[in-house]
Every structure is written in C-alpha cells, then in structure tokens.
Amino acid sequence: MPAEASDKRTPAPASCQKKTEAAVPPLPNPSTGSANPSASLHALWGYLHPALDHIVRAPTNNPAKAPAIDVSYHMGVHTAVYNYFTAQSDASSAPAGLAGFPARFSVQSEKAKASGADLYEQLDRYYADVAREIFLGAPADDSTLVHYLVPCFNRYAAGAQSVSRLLNYVNRHYVKRAIDEDRGWLRLADVLDAVARTIREDDTREKVQKRLRERRTEELKKWGFREGDPPGRVAQIESYAEAASAADRVVPLAALAYRRFRLEVMDQLLAVPKLKGSKGKGKKKRPPPSNGDKPPLPRGxxxxAVKELLESKGGDEEEKRRLAGELAIALRTVGIKVDHPLRKKLDKFLPPEEH
Structure with a gap:
C-alpha cells in the first residue's frame, strides 16, 4: 500500500485512545427546558444519546471502567424511559374502534403492544455504529492488530455493561417479556423437533416442560455449563449463547452489544479469504503441497495476527500471554463458539479462574 494511501486510513475511535489527562468527570444532566424527553422516541433518543456517547465512546485512562454520568442525569434517564414505556403501554391498553377514537388508532395500538421494541432496535443500531467505527479504525499492520483490538474491546465491554445498568428498565420491561413470548436466543421451534422425538402420548405437560429444560441445558453445555454450576456462572454462560444468537433474537442489552461486536468486528476479522480459481475454468487453485504435507489453508x-503475536521473536513474553488471554475472553464473550480453531488456540492462555 502506498504511503499516501495508508495515511487516509480511518483513525482509531476516541474510545480506543488512552487519555493522558485527569479522569473524565461525570457528564452533567443536559437541560431540556420545557421539552418532555419521553414524548416520542426522537425526543427520548435526543436525551439519551449524550449519555451513551459519554459512557461508550469517551476516551478514558481505564478501559475496564466506563466514564460516569451525573446522578441527576442517571435518574433523569430512568424516569424518561419509564415514562416512555408507560405511555406506550397505556396506548396499547386503550380500547380501539370506539366512537371518538381516530381511525389510525388501531394501527398505533398494534405497534404500542411491543412497547420498547423501537428503543431496543435503536440501541442495536447504535452499537452497530460503534462497533463499525472500531473495525474501520483497526490498523492495517497485522503485528499491531491484537494490541489495538484488546483495549478497544475492553473499553466497549465496560461501556456496554454500564449502559445495561443505566437502561435496566428496558431489560426488565421489554426483554423479559419478549423472552417469555418465545422471542429469545433459544426458541421453542429450535428445540421442538428434538424434544418431539422423545415425547409420548401419555406425557404430562410437566414432563414435556422438563424435556424442554433438559434440551436448553444441552445447549448451554456447548458453552461450558456443568451440572452444579452456581447461578452466577450459569447466567454468565447463557450470556455467551445470547451473544452468539442471530440478530433477530431478543437478548439482554449487554448481550445485544456483544453480539453487535461479533457481527461487525470479530466475524469480519475471522473471515477466511476465499481461494481464487483459475481464470475461465471455475476451479479453485490450491497452493502446491510442500514435502508431501497438506497445502496450507488460508487464515483470517x-x-x-495472533500467529504473529505468539511467534514473533523478542518482546515481553508475559505481555504476549496477557494479550492472548484477554483476546480469548473477548472471543468467548461475544459468542465465538468453543470449537472455533482460534478459540481452541487461545483458550490455553486464559487465567486459571477463567477456565
């Protein structure tokens, strides 16, 4: 790549750049004047957006801790979200089709029944934008990619956890209801065929539900679940499965953020380039074998970058192991499956307490 072209590469996002000055002060509550932040999604998002950018994007000295917002702003966000959801719920419960109600009300009522879906989808788009910024800011040099990616992910993860706490009402009101309605990471249709094969005509409802629970447990075992695991560890393991789910599944806000990081960053960096076929023949051209061994396959x-990190001569070996271990945690957290070759390679660098 010519030098002048490399200079045009997208710079690293501010959140991935370490600050050298004093700690970031809490973001104060913005003045809204007489405007009601819960009047519409547009108004609510305008009120939330500065807080999200501060928590997720602002540069900080400590990538493991997201910058804070003022207590009054925190309470203001909670109140605005609560009022917005309440207004939607009230609209959905009002009788449609009665005299005095506009003709369009029945359509509005249908939309309001999924109160919170619009905000949830807006948050998903927000995380997609942030993750794409991180991907576009990645260095062109493979030798520095892991050094860039690990602190970027740690910063992103800290912001995601902080936003999840800030908007916990979305988890309690919208996400929980969606999961109860079978719109979560694991749906009845996903396990129905396997369960149906074990159901007999005389089975009670309780037996069927037991088999469904057993099937869910089988899925969690793929992510490291073991019988007798404490509830906290089970919840952590389920969050890996949630992050690994398809984009149309409703998952808690932290898993939503991690899933977007996987889709927009990790999946792109893990993608293996396709082998080019010879012109006009339509056949893939593989590299010639060396000493009778199988030809080397292309890598993502x-x-x-990991190979270069671990096999490079010189440098701080302890730092290399730390980066490899933290990258392993990142891959697991965003839902890269246990049997992925790179996860297998990196998991041995996990700290003992993370195994």
Missing part, C-alpha cells in the same frame, strides 16, 4: 486476518 485475526488468526494471522
């Missing part, structure tokens, strides 16, 4: 960019 992140796999190449």
């Amino acid at each position: 960019r992140l796999a190449r």
Whole structure:
C-alpha cells in the first residue's frame, strides 16, 4: 500500500485512545427546558444519546471502567424511559374502534403492544455504529492488530455493561417479556423437533416442560455449563449463547452489544479469504503441497495476527500471554463458539479462574 494511501486510513475511535489527562468527570444532566424527553422516541433518543456517547465512546485512562454520568442525569434517564414505556403501554391498553377514537388508532395500538421494541432496535443500531467505527479504525499492520483490538474491546465491554445498568428498565420491561413470548436466543421451534422425538402420548405437560429444560441445558453445555454450576456462572454462560444468537433474537442489552461486536468486528476479522480459481475454468487453485504435507489453508486476518503475536521473536513474553488471554475472553464473550480453531488456540492462555 502506498504511503499516501495508508495515511487516509480511518483513525482509531476516541474510545480506543488512552487519555493522558485527569479522569473524565461525570457528564452533567443536559437541560431540556420545557421539552418532555419521553414524548416520542426522537425526543427520548435526543436525551439519551449524550449519555451513551459519554459512557461508550469517551476516551478514558481505564478501559475496564466506563466514564460516569451525573446522578441527576442517571435518574433523569430512568424516569424518561419509564415514562416512555408507560405511555406506550397505556396506548396499547386503550380500547380501539370506539366512537371518538381516530381511525389510525388501531394501527398505533398494534405497534404500542411491543412497547420498547423501537428503543431496543435503536440501541442495536447504535452499537452497530460503534462497533463499525472500531473495525474501520483497526490498523492495517497485522503485528499491531491484537494490541489495538484488546483495549478497544475492553473499553466497549465496560461501556456496554454500564449502559445495561443505566437502561435496566428496558431489560426488565421489554426483554423479559419478549423472552417469555418465545422471542429469545433459544426458541421453542429450535428445540421442538428434538424434544418431539422423545415425547409420548401419555406425557404430562410437566414432563414435556422438563424435556424442554433438559434440551436448553444441552445447549448451554456447548458453552461450558456443568451440572452444579452456581447461578452466577450459569447466567454468565447463557450470556455467551445470547451473544452468539442471530440478530433477530431478543437478548439482554449487554448481550445485544456483544453480539453487535461479533457481527461487525470479530466475524469480519475471522473471515477466511476465499481461494481464487483459475481464470475461465471455475476451479479453485490450491497452493502446491510442500514435502508431501497438506497445502496450507488460508487464515483470517485475526488468526494471522495472533500467529504473529505468539511467534514473533523478542518482546515481553508475559505481555504476549496477557494479550492472548484477554483476546480469548473477548472471543468467548461475544459468542465465538468453543470449537472455533482460534478459540481452541487461545483458550490455553486464559487465567486459571477463567477456565
């Protein structure tokens, strides 16, 4: 790549750049004047957006801790979200089709029944934008990719956890209801065929539900669940499965953020380039074998970067192991499956308490 072209590469996002000055002060509550932040999604998002940017994007000396917002702003956000959801719920419960109600009310009522879906989808788009910024800011040099990616993910994860706490009402009101309505990471249709094969005509409802629970447990075992695990560990393991789910599944806000990081960053960096076929023949051209061994298969960019990190001569070996271990945690957290070759390679660098 020519030098002048490399200078045009997207710079690293501010959140991935370490600050050298004093700690970031809490963001004060913005003045809204007489405006009601819960009047519409547009108004609510305008009130929330500065807080999200401060928590998720603001540079900080400590990537493991997101910058705070003022207590009054925190309470203001909670109140605005609560009022917005309440207004939607009230609209959905009002009788449609009665005299005095506009003709369009029945359509509005249908939309309001999924109160919170619009805000949830807006948050998903927000995380997609942030994750794409991180991906576009990645260095072109494989030798520095892991050094860039690990602190970026740690910063992003700290922000995601902080936003999840700030907007916990979305989890309690919208996400929980969606999961109860079978719109979560694991749906009845996903396990129905396997369960149906074990159901007999005389089975009670309780037996069927037991088999469904057993099937869910089987899915969690793929992420490291073991019988007797404490509830906290089970919840952590389930969050990996949630982050690994398809984009149409409703998951808690932290898992929503991690899933977007996987889709917009990790999946792109893990993608293996396709082998080019010879012109006009339509057949893939593989590299020639060396000494009778199988030809080397192409690697994704992140796999190449990890190989360079671990096999490079010189440097701080302890730092290399730390980066490899933290990258392993990141891959697991965003839902990269246990049997992925790079996860297998990196999991041995996990700290003992993380195994």
